[in-house]
Amino acid sequence: MTTGPDLADVSLPSRVAAPDEAVGADELGLAARNHGMPLELLRHDLTPVGAHYLLTHYDIPYVAEQTFRLDVGGAVRTPLSLDLAAIRDRPAVTMPVTLECAGNGRARFHPRPVSQPWLHEAVGTMAWTGTPLGPLLSEAGIDEDAVDVVFTGADHGIERGVEQDYARSLSVKAALDGDALLAWGCNGVDLPPQHGAPLRLVVPGWYGMASVKWLRSIKAVTEPFDGYQMRAYRMRQHSDEPGEALTLIAPRALMAPPGFPDFMSRTRVVRMGRHELEGRAWSGHGEITSVEVTVDSGATWLPAKLDTPSGPFAWRRWTLPWEVDSAGRWILSARAVDSTGRAQPTELNEQHWNRGGFANTSLQRVEVVVLG
Amino acid sequence: MTTGPDLADVSLPSRVAAPDEAVGADELGLAARNHGMPLELLRHDLTPVGAHYLLTHYDIPYVAEQTFRLDVGGAVRTPLSLDLAAIRDRPAVTMPVTLECAGNGRARFHPRPVSQPWLHEAVGTMAWTGTPLGPLLSEAGIDEDAVDVVFTGADHGIERGVEQDYARSLSVKAALDGDALLAWGCNGVDLPPQHGAPLRLVVPGWYGMASVKWLRSIKAVTEPFDGYQMRAYRMRQHSDEPGEALTLIAPRALMAPPGFPDFMSRTRVVRMGRHELEGRAWSGHGEITSVEVTVDSGATWLPAKLDTPSGPFAWRRWTLPWEVDSAGRWILSARAVDSTGRAQPTELNEQHWNRGGFANTSLQRVEVVVLG
Numbered sequence: 001m002t003t004g005p006d007l008a009d010v011s012l013p014s015r016v017a018a019p020d021e022a023v024g025a026d027e028l029g030l031a032a033r034n035h036g037m038p039l040e041l042l043r044h045d046l047t048p049v050g051a052h053y054l055l056t057h058y059d060i061p062y063v064a065e066q067t068f069r070l071d072v073g074g075a076v077r078t079p080l081s082l083d084l085a086a087i088r089d090r091p092a093v094t095m096p097v098t099l100e101c102a103g104n105g106r107a108r109f110h111p112r113p114v115s116q117p118w119l120h121e122a123v124g125t126m127a128w129t130g131t132p133l134g135p136l137l138s139e140a141g142i143d144e145d146a147v148d149v150v151f152t153g154a155d156h157g158i159e160r161g162v163e164q165d166y167a168r169s170l171s172v173k174a175a176l177d178g179d180a181l182l183a184w185g186c187n188g189v190d191l192p193p194q195h196g197a198p199l200r201l202v203v204p205g206w207y208g209m210a211s212v213k214w215l216r217s218i219k220a221v222t223e224p225f226d227g228y229q230m231r232a233y234r235m236r237q238h239s240d241e242p243g244e245a246l247t248l249i250a251p252r253a254l255m256a257p258p259g260f261p262d263f264m265s266r267t268r269v270v271r272m273g274r275h276e277l278e279g280r281a282w283s284g285h286g287e288i289t290s291v292e293v294t295v296d297s298g299a300t301w302l303p304a305k306l307d308t309p310s311g312p313f314a315w316r317r318w319t320l321p322w323e324v325d326s327a328g329r330w331i332l333s334a335r336a337v338d339s340t341g342r343a344q345p346t347e348l349n350e351q352h353w354n355r356g357g358f359a360n361t362s363l364q365r366v367e368v369v370v371l372g
Numbered sequence: 373m374t375t376g377p378d379l380a381d382v383s384l385p386s387r388v389a390a391p392d393e394a395v396g397a398d399e400l401g402l403a404a405r406n407h408g409m410p411l412e413l414l415r416h417d418l419t420p421v422g423a424h425y426l427l428t429h430y431d432i433p434y435v436a437e438q439t440f441r442l443d444v445g446g447a448v449r450t451p452l453s454l455d456l457a458a459i460r461d462r463p464a465v466t467m468p469v470t471l472e473c474a475g476n477g478r479a480r481f482h483p484r485p486v487s488q489p490w491l492h493e494a495v496g497t498m499a500w501t502g503t504p505l506g507p508l509l510s511e512a513g514i515d516e517d518a519v520d521v522v523f524t525g526a527d528h529g530i531e532r533g534v535e536q537d538y539a540r541s542l543s544v545k546a547a548l549d550g551d552a553l554l555a556w557g558c559n560g561v562d563l564p565p566q567h568g569a570p571l572r573l574v575v576p577g578w579y580g581m582a583s584v585k586w587l588r589s590i591k592a593v594t595e596p597f598d599g600y601q602m603r604a605y606r607m608r609q610h611s612d613e614p615g616e617a618l619t620l621i622a623p624r625a626l627m628a629p630p631g632f633p634d635f636m637s638r639t640r641v642v643r644m645g646r647h648e649l650e651g652r653a654w655s656g657h658g659e660i661t662s663v664e665v666t667v668d669s670g671a672t673w674l675p676a677k678l679d680t681p682s683g684p685f686a687w688r689r690w691t692l693p694w695e696v697d698s699a700g701r702w703i704l705s706a707r708a709v710d711s712t713g714r715a716q717p718t719e720l721n722e723q724h725w726n727r728g729g730f731a732n733t734s735l736q737r738v739e740v741v742v743l744g
Contacts, residue, residue, distance in 0.1 A: 004699045004744030005699065005700070005701060005741045005742075005743065005744065006743065006744070007641070007743070009701075009741065010634045010637060010639040010641060010741050011634040011635075011636070011637065011639075012636065012637070021394075022393075022394030022395060022396065023394060023395040023396075023399075023400050024394065024395075026636050026637055026638070027395075027400075028395050028399075028400075028403060028479065028489060028491070029491060029638050030636070030638075031400060031403035031404055032403055032407070032408045032479075032489070032490065032491050032493055033407075033408065033410045033493065033638075034407070035404070035405075035406070035407030035426075036404045036405060038405045038428060038431070038432055038566070040431040040432055041432060041565070041566075043434060044565075048564045048565050048566060049421055049422050049564060050421050050422025050423070050424075050426075050564050050566060050567075051422070051432075051564065051565070051566050052422075054407075054422075056410060057635050058632055058633050058635065059410070059412040059629075059632060059633060060410055060412055060413060060423075062415060107400060107404075114636070115636065117400060117404070118404065119400070119401060119404050121404055121405065156632050157632045157633050157634065157635055158632070158633070158634040158635065158641060159634070159635040159636075160635075160636075163641075189561070192420045192421060192422050192423065193413070193416075193420050193423070194410070194413075194420060194422060194423050195422075257431075260430055260431060260528050260529045260530070261430050261431060261529050261530070262382045262383040262529065262530040262531070263383075263429050263430065263529060263530065263531040263532075264383070264384065264398050264402070264486070264487065264531075264532075265382060265383065265384070265398055266398070266401050266402075266405075267382040267383075269379070269382060269530060269535075327376045327377065328376075328377070329377060329381075369377050369381065369382050370377075371377065371378065371379070372376030372377065372378070
């Protein structure tokens with residue numbers, strides 16, 4: 001036993017696993033707490049409460065509704081302190097929003113950045129209910145010289161040696177003119193504790209790190225906000241470069257795996273006959289305009305049929321009939337393109353590596369065995 | 373590419389990891405889908421919907437409420453086929469039930485059985501609403517020569533080479549006289565898809581494998597039921613022995629980790645001062661009668677205060693004030709005893725290994741750093 005430990009003793013710098021290094025106890029600890037959306041639930045327009053992905057940096061805090069206040073301050077004309085009733089009395093909207101963790105796909109990078117080891121499943125779409133952020137900020141009157149608006153949650157912990165309350169910012173323009181909501185409900189129920197009760201930010205189109213949960217304060221600032229989470233969520237090749245900030249979600253398509261699984265390997269078994277492949281595709285940059293599907297391990301790609309989008313920020317359903325007439329092993333996959341021309345990688349083994357393990361839109365690999 | 377693969381190509385026998393073997397891609401795949409209850413939620417009497425542990429052997433099936441039928445048949449006088457409305461019209465009860473996966477703790481065994489790699493968190497308590505099973509079976513009239521009642525779900529997959537619908541049995545006596553419910557709700561809402569919608573079995577006091585989800589058939593049989601899941605959930609030292617069936621939950625206490633965590637290591641940081649330790653303890657065999665807590669890595673154990681139980685099948689809250697007055701690193705833990713005298717191991721490093729990785733009630737290790 002030692003005395004006088006400090007934060008550096010409990011919180012190590014970020015690192016990348018050695019080329020063949022297996023998943024460690026720390027990564028398993030995160031995987032056991034946090035959870036993805038089982039991919040068969042891609043069949044649902046709206047992800048059932050409890051099946052949506054969930055990443056909690058620290059602990060899920062307990063925030064009492066009765067004493068809750070949202071403080072809006074900093075470089076504003078009229079600071080506000082609102083209780084939950086005052087917020088819920090404001091004009092409300094409900095909209096389906098696809099949220100995805102910026103780290104989705106991380107554990108599929110080679111080499112693997114060591115953090116929450118997501119495969120493909122850190123995504124979900126719920127119908128979020130709340131009041132638009134912009135009008136509330138307009139009432140507070142953001143000062144002309146403010147540049148950023150900082151959102152701080154009640155969740156507290158340490159990350160890479162830095163003790164902090166989770167905090168992220170948006171530019172004043174994005175906060176005022178964007179589509180962000182102060183949300184108190186999802187899929188028709190009050191927010192559950194793990195999704196940020198009683199109030200959270202939802203920033204449609206952005207990776208999940210922007211949608212601060214357990215929101216307790218909004219502050220306009222006149223210098224660019226450079227908090228820990230703004231420095232962490234950046235695309236870098238090396239730890240000493242500034243990198244590019246993660247913002248909008250890059251396009252991705254996923255498939256609900258056909259057939260039925262083996263418990264342990266999750267390999268899919270499919271019987272011969274006609275199947276309908278289906279899945280969802282989304283992008284924070286624009287509408288999904290194309291999904292292509294391979295049923296022969298990437299040799300050929302077929303255009304999927306796209307359903308009508310259910311909203312500007314919700315995933316889009318795609319389908320493709322599949323006639324299975326020979327036994328064998330195949331890899332199935334799908335790749336998406338959006339209206340801005342942004343696209344997933346075209347090849348099954350292509351990756352665009354970065355040190356934080358972010359925005360890995362490498363193609364899904366659905367291993368399927370057709371029984372003879 | 374090969375042709376004509378069979379089930380043995382996609383589904384390997386169960387195995388135990390080599391002594392230093394790290395977590396594999398298959399285990400990570402399961403950990404990303406299935407999820408535990410973040411232990412800070414031990415502060416809640418009832419686990420919020422979506423935060424309760426969830427183990428899905430195969431896929432979450434889609435069962436349409438409109439066409440749903442529960443068939444009750446086999447060795448009965450009056451076979452029944454009931455729609456959901458008929459079931460929900462029956463007498464209803466609501467009761468808090470603690471459910472725990474039989475594999476909770478598996479990944480903490482040395483060596484580690486290779487399967488869903490739970491640490492401590494495969495538990496939860498919800499208030500389940502449904503109709504008692506016994507009276508419904510009495511109406512169907514179970515034949516005198518029936519010995520078991522088999523419950524089959526709509527979830528279909530392969531496990532260790534065996535293709536199956538998930539099925540488990542109870543003895544006729546346990547089914548008729550026990551406390552099992554046919555449940556359609558939890559915590560005041562209809563079952564979400566991932567918890568077995570529209571109808572599931574809940575067997576209070578038993579490990580979770582007995583509580584068949586997506587229930588579609590109940591069948592009385594005159595020979596002992598020996599389905600795959602009955603053979604799998606047994607305590608064995610070697611794969612070739614019959615082993616002992618898992619039934620009631622062994623006693624366990626868990627602590628809501630105090631202080632706040634480091635994101636990656638989950639080590640807890642605690643400031644000097646007064647803290648209240650709290651957690652829950654439960655047993656399927658009887659009431660929890662004692663919880664002891666160590667704050668000095670097992671050197672001494674202090675009795676915790678037990679709250680009044682909230683029901684015969686729900687976990688029991690415990691608390692202990694903790695005055696922190698010196699810096700250092702400690703392991704905190706708790707150990708439970710129930711009214712039958714069954715107890716957790718007494719030592720921090722004690723384990724009662726078995727090949728399936730079941731009922732590992734080895735003591736929790738909450739690593740805490742008190743800053744100097």
